[in-house]
Amino acid sequence: xxxxxxxxxxxxxxxxxxLTINCTYTATGYPSLFWYVQYPGEGLQLLLKATKxxxxxxxxxxxxxxxxxxxSFHLEKGSVQVSDSAVYFCALTSTSGTYKYIFGTGTRLKxxx
Amino acid sequence: xxxxxxxxxxxxxxxxxxxxxxCDPISGHTALYWYRQRLGQGLEFLIYFQGNSAPDxxxxxxxxxxxxxxxxxxxxxxxxxxxxxxxxxxxxxxSLYGISIDEQYFGPGTRLTVT
Numbered sequence: 001x002x003x004x005x006x007x008x009x010x011x012x013x014x015x016x017x018x019l020t021i022n023c024t025y026t027a028t029g030y031p032s033l034f035w036y037v038q039y040p041g042e043g044l045q046l047l048l049k050a051t052k053x054x055x056x057x058x059x060x061x062x063x064x065x066x067x068x069x070x071x072s073f074h075l076e077k078g079s080v081q082v083s084d085s086a087v088y089f090c091a092l093t094s095t096s097g098t099y100k101y102i103f104g105t106g107t108r109l110k111x112x113x
Numbered sequence: 114x115x116x117x118x119x120x121x122x123x124x125x126x127x128x129x130x131x132x133x134x135x136c137d138p139i140s141g142h143t144a145l146y147w148y149r150q151r152l153g154q155g156l157e158f159l160i161y162f163q164g165n166s167a168p169d170x171x172x173x174x175x176x177x178x179x180x181x182x183x184x185x186x187x188x189x190x191x192x193x194x195x196x197x198x199x200x201x202x203x204x205x206x207x208s209l210y211g212i213s214i215d216e217q218y219f220g221p222g223t224r225l226t227v228t
Contacts (some may be wrong), residue, residue, distance in 0.1 A: 004155075006155075021119055031213065032214050034216075036219075042221075043204075043219050043220060043221045043222065044156075044204065044219040045208075045219070046189045046216045046217075049214075049216065051213070051214045052139075060207045080188070089155065089156070091156075093213045093214075093215075095213075098163065098169040098211070099159065099161075099212055099213050099215070100146060100158040100160070100161050100169065101146070101148075101156070101206075101217060102154040103148075103156040103157075104155055105154055105155040106154075106155055
C-alpha cells in the first residue's frame with residue numbers, strides 16, 4: 001500500500017540556517033503530495049502542495065519539488081526563523097480507494113535565536 | 114468563514130465507557146475525514162465520508178469504533194467500551210470535493226484520555 005517515510009526529528013537549527021526535511025513515498029499510482037505544519041498549540045494547516053511530477057510547491061519561503069524519479073518531496077527553506085519552530089508532516093493522497101491522506105510521522109523543528 | 118470545529122476539545126473518560134466526538138465541517142464541503150494522532154506519531158486515517166456515497170471505513174481499528182454523518186454536515190465518531198490504547202487526539206478534516214488535489218482543512222482536534 002501507499003506509504004510516506006519522513007526523516008526523524010527533532011531537528012535543531014540556528015536562525016538563518018538552511019533547512020531540509022526529507023520525505024520519500026511509495027505509491028502505486030500518481031498521488032498528490034503535501035506538507036502540513038502544526039505550530040505549537042495550533043491545528044494542522046497546509047504549508048504547500050504539488051499535484052504532479054516536477055511541480056514545485058512554495059509558501060512562506062518553503063519549497064518542495066515533486067520528484068517522481070526519486071519518489072521524493074523534500075522540504076527546504078533557505079533561512080529559517082524562530083517562528084518556523086513547529087512539527088512538519090509530509091503526506092500524500094492515497095492512490096487506491098478514497099482520497100484519504102497517508103501521513104509521515106512528523107518532524108519537529110526547533111529554531112534557536 | 115468558519116473553519117472546521119470539533120467538540121469537546123478535551124475528554125477524560127474511564128476505561129469501558131462510551132464516548133462521542135463531534136465534528137462540524139466547513140459549510141459546502143462534501144468530504145469529511147476522521148484521523149487519529151497518537152502521542153509522537155503521525156496521523157492515522159480512520160474513516161471518510163463523501164456526499165451520499167458509502168463511507169470508507171477501512172481505517173477503523175475495531176468494531177468498537179463507528180461514525181455517522183448527517184448529509185453533508187455534522188459527523189459523530191463514537192468509541193464504545195473505551196480502552197487505554199484509544200487515548201489520542203482525534204482530528205476531523207473536510208475538503209471541498211474529496212478529490213486527490215484537494216486541500217483538507219483540519220479542526221483543532223479532540224484530546225481523548227482514557228484512564
